[in-house]
Amino acid sequence: MKITxxxxxxxxxxxxxxxxxFLRDKGIICVICGEPVWGTLYDLASEKGFTDAEIDEIVNELNSL
Structure with a gap:
């Protein structure tokens, strides 16, 4: 699976x-009370103040895991 x-x-x-x-270590909380947060990876990272370039780097790192 390719992550985007x-x-x-x-x-x-x-x-x-x-x-x-991985995301928690980056400061992106994607699960609350055992349930995933709604939205996309881009939406969540943007809300946390990550730039497009930083989001691309996170995606690249996830694809490398």
Whole structure:
């Protein structure tokens, strides 16, 4: 599976459970009370103040895991 910025958080977590810790370590909380946050990886990272370039780097790192 290739991860893109447009992937939903729910799909990302289903396909790649280790992404929860990876994103948390980056300061992006994607699970609250055991449930995924709604929206896309891009939406969530943007809300946390990440630039497009930083989001692209996160996506590249996720694809490398």
């Amino acid at each position: 910025p447009e992937i939903s958080i729910e799909e990302l977590i289903e396909e790649m459970p280790e992404s929860v810790k």
